[in-house]
Amino acid sequence: MTALLEVTDxxxxxxxxxxxxVSLSVERGEVLAVIGPSGVGKSTLLRLLALFERPDxxxxxxxxxxxxxxxxxxxxxxxxxxxxxxxxxxLFDAPVLxxxxxxxxxxxxxxxxxxxxxxxLVGRRNGTSETxxxxxxxxxxxxxxxxxxxxxxxxxxxRVAFARALAYDPGVLLLDEPTSDLDPRNTALLExxxxxxxxREIGVVLATHDMHQAERVADRVAVVLxxxxxxxxxxxxxxxxxxxxxxxxxxAGELVY
Amino acid sequence: MTGGALLAVDALPAxxxxxxxxxxxxxxxxVSLYVSLVAVAISTLFSLPVAMVVGFSEFPxxxxxxxxxxxxxxxxxxxxxxxxxxxxxxxxxxxxxxxVFTPEAMIISQFVLATPVITGVSLAAVTSVExxxxxxxxxxxxxxxxxxxVVIKEARFGIATAVLAGFGRAISEVGSVLxxxxxxxxxxxxxxxRNLTTAIQLEARQGRFETAMFLGAxxxxxxxxxxxxxxxxxxxxxxx
Numbered sequence: 001m002t003a004l005l006e007v008t009d010x011x012x013x014x015x016x017x018x019x020x021x022v023s024l025s026v027e028r029g030e031v032l033a034v035i036g037p038s039g040v041g042k043s044t045l046l047r048l049l050a051l052f053e054r055p056d057x058x059x060x061x062x063x064x065x066x067x068x069x070x071x072x073x074x075x076x077x078x079x080x081x082x083x084x085x086x087x088x089x090x091l092f093d094a095p096v097l098x099x100x101x102x103x104x105x106x107x108x109x110x111x112x113x114x115x116x117x118x119x120x121l122v123g124r125r126n127g128t129s130e131t132x133x134x135x136x137x138x139x140x141x142x143x144x145x146x147x148x149x150x151x152x153x154x155x156x157x158x159r160v161a162f163a164r165a166l167a168y169d170p171g172v173l174l175l176d177e178p179t180s181d182l183d184p185r186n187t188a189l190l191e192x193x194x195x196x197x198x199x200r201e202i203g204v205v206l207a208t209h210d211m212h213q214a215e216r217v218a219d220r221v222a223v224v225l226x227x228x229x230x231x232x233x234x235x236x237x238x239x240x241x242x243x244x245x246x247x248x249x250x251x252a253g254e255l256v257y
Numbered sequence: 258m259t260g261g262a263l264l265a266v267d268a269l270p271a272x273x274x275x276x277x278x279x280x281x282x283x284x285x286x287x288v289s290l291y292v293s294l295v296a297v298a299i300s301t302l303f304s305l306p307v308a309m310v311v312g313f314s315e316f317p318x319x320x321x322x323x324x325x326x327x328x329x330x331x332x333x334x335x336x337x338x339x340x341x342x343x344x345x346x347x348x349x350x351x352x353x354x355x356x357v358f359t360p361e362a363m364i365i366s367q368f369v370l371a372t373p374v375i376t377g378v379s380l381a382a383v384t385s386v387e388x389x390x391x392x393x394x395x396x397x398x399x400x401x402x403x404x405x406x407v408v409i410k411e412a413r414f415g416i417a418t419a420v421l422a423g424f425g426r427a428i429s430e431v432g433s434v435l436x437x438x439x440x441x442x443x444x445x446x447x448x449x450x451r452n453l454t455t456a457i458q459l460e461a462r463q464g465r466f467e468t469a470m471f472l473g474a475x476x477x478x479x480x481x482x483x484x485x486x487x488x489x490x491x492x493x494x495x496x497x
Contacts, residue, residue, distance in 0.1 A: 050396050080398035090393035093411055103397040164397065174396075 002064040004028050004203045005049065005172050014044040020227045022058070026172065026203040027155030030119065031194060033214035033235065034207045037250075042207035043087070045224070046174045049205060051079045062171075080107060081167030083165030087177040089149075089157035096152070096160050097145035100132035103168035125155075135167035136160070139193050153164050156184025162193050166202075173197050175206045180214065215239050223247045281446040286475060289452035292360050292438075293428040300375050300427075301420055303368075308379035309405050313391075326380065329373025334366075338433030341366040345437065348363050357378035358439040360450055366433035368481035378422055382415020406443055417487045429476065431458055453479075 003025035011020040019041045026032045034042050048055050051067055059066050062078045070078070083103070091099050105113060136142060139159035144152070149160055158178060165173055175194070179187040194217050197204050208214055214221050215235055222232040223244070231244040242248045311322055343349050345357040345365070354360045386408045394407040409416065431454035438450035440459060448456070453476045460469035 052392070052395065076398070076400065082396070082398075084393075084396035086389055086393065086396075088389050090387070090389040092390060092393075102394070102399075106394075106397060106399045106403045161393070164393075168398070256377060 003061075004063060005205075006061045006064075007045075007049070007062070008056045008059045010045075010048065010060065012041075012044060012055040012057075014047070014053075018227050019045065021074040021226070022224075022229055024222050024229065024232055026205055028171070028203050029198055029201040030220065031198055031204040031206060031218045033218035033221045034205060034219060034224060035209065035211055035214050040208055040224050040226075041130060042209075042224060043176050046084070046176045046205065046207050049172070050082055050084045050174055062112035070120070075167060081171040082174060083168065083172070085158070085161045085165050085176065085178045087151045087180055089154070089161040091149035091152075091157055091160055091164075093150050094148070096136065096141065096147050097129060097132055097146065097147050098165050099149045099160055100128065100136050100145075100163045102123070102164055104131060105213070107168060132163070132167045135163040138166060138196050139163045140189055155168060155182045155189075158182060158186065159189060159193070162190060166197060169200070170202060173202050175204065175208075177207055177209070179210070180208070187213070211239070226248060266477050281442075281448070282472070282475070284442075284446075284448035285451055285453055285456045285472065286479075287296045287326075288360060288450065289428060289454075289476075290453060290479070292363045292367060292426060292434070296364045296427050297371055297375070297420060297424045299364070299410045300368050300371040300423055304372055304376040304379055304419070304423075305409065305416070307376050308383050309408065312384040313408075323380075326373050326377045330377045332373065333432070334370055334372070335432035335436065337369050338366055338436030341369060341437045346441065347380065358450060359440060360438070362437040363434045363450060363452070366437045367427040367430060368412030370430055370433060371427045374426050375419045375423035379412070379416050382412040382419060385415065386411045421484060421487050425480055428452075428480065429454060431455060 004027055006025040008023050010022045012018075016039065022045065024032065024034075033038045034045060036042055047053065048060065051060075054068050059068070061067065062081065065074075066079050066236050067075055067076070080103075092102065105116065108116065133142070133145065136145065139162050141156065141159055141163065144156065144160075149157060152160065160183075162175075162178065182190065191213070193202055194206065197221075206214070206218065218235045220233060221235045223230045223238065223242075225246050230250075231238060231242055231247040233243075238247065239251055242251055259483065311326070341362065342357065344351050345362050346352055347357070356365070372394070391404050391408060392412055394404045399407065403416040434450075434452060435455050435458070438452070438455065440451050440455040443449060443450045451459070453472050457469045457472045457476070460466070460472065
């Protein structure tokens with residue numbers, strides 16, 4: 001069976017992050033946690049998966065198609081099957097609902113977008129709002145639609161960022177340390193939302209340095225140490241009985257880098 | 258608002274004994290607004306894409322382009338007037354267009370003066386938009402145009418300031434419009450290329466200080482009005 005997302009022998013250098021020969025795959029409805037110490041290149045890997053840039057070597061395939069072997073238009077369609085939440089919420093200076101709708105809006109044709117803009121001006125909403133409202137309800141933000149996103153707390157902002165990515169129902173959801181700055185309550189709410197994404201058959205890649213979180217939410221774990229993946233496998237097995245010696249030390253909290 | 262202002266000026270002689278005909282003032286205000294608003298509108302349409310390209314692209318000579326924009330912000334207006342006059346005069350490359358001493362020539366000179374200001378301030382505004390906001394727009398499936406629109410929207414207050422600064426530079430400028438426009442009025446006193454600044458200069462030189470002061474007050478009121486309008490737009494955008 002073809003994987004939803006497959007990375008094969010990818011090597012890349014970005015700023016100070018260097019990794020070589022990275023291979024992994026994600027299936028629909030699966031949460032893959034990418035764990036490793038800070039600065040090892042987890043964010044760089046996720047940026048490659050989000051197609052921000054082309055890897056120096058290796059291939060990235062969505063449903064069996066090499067994303068860098070197709071036209072720019074086809075790549076845009078593939079890119080639109082990916083959602084991403086960054087470490088910082090990165091919300092726009094606009095109401096919460098406008099933020100949550102953004103991915104839906106850019107997928108509309110320009111005539112529809114213009115019509116939507118006019119409808120907004122005269123205060124008549126259309127169907128896209130309902131999808132975005134539903135995504136906001138997944139992260140527990142009903143009633144906040146009209147509030148300016150910049151006035152939210154850090155936790156609420158990050159939940160809006162999650163809803164913004166969830167709203168357009170992507171095939172793959174990339175989460176780059178989404179809870180690293182959050183309190184336990186907001187962390188729990190986001191982890192529930194991750195579980196909701198899994199139930200919607202979305203393939204989730206979660207980059208985190210929080211091993212406990214990886215253990216709680218992930219089906220499989222890829223441990224990135226040094227310049228590559230030291231070990232990848234079912235979360236329970238990687239945390240309970242790692243095959244790789246460096247993974248065992250890392251999981252045990254020992255210094256391996 | 259402009260129409261209202263003109264009506265108000267038309268109505269003034271009924272209450273105040275002004276030393277001029279009302280249509281003299283209204284025609285001067287019309288020329289000023291026409292020239293400056295058109296020049297700033299064209300300049301904004303030109304400046305924004307330039308600011309986006311310079312701000313977010315890497316190309317050879319980028320620092321030179323930035324230096325030219327910054328230098329242009331303080332460029333002497335009389336020199337701009339001289340260059341535009343040379344280009345538009347009958348012996349110049351654009352002489353056959355017959356634009357010299359017309360309101361359109363004044364638009365061209367004000368465009369040249371306002372563009373570096375609008376581009377420079379817009380450049381600072383768009384480059385101040387955080388990279389993670391651009392990344393989010395891209396990651397949500399935005400095209401380059403979508404990302405550019407997000408940047409413009411995020412930088413809207415800075416861009417409004419840029420347009421306002423450009424309008425201030427254009428409408429208060431006297432040197433170049435005097436050279437390329439000629440400060441022409443018809444025999445009945447109606448303005449052809451006479452705007453507020455060139456009229457103030459003329460009236461003051463001829464010793465009609467009351468008229469010059471009145472024109473000066475209108476000029477200040479116009480700038481304040483535009484300032485307030487832009488501020489109001491910015492304020493409503495913030496709460497929407």
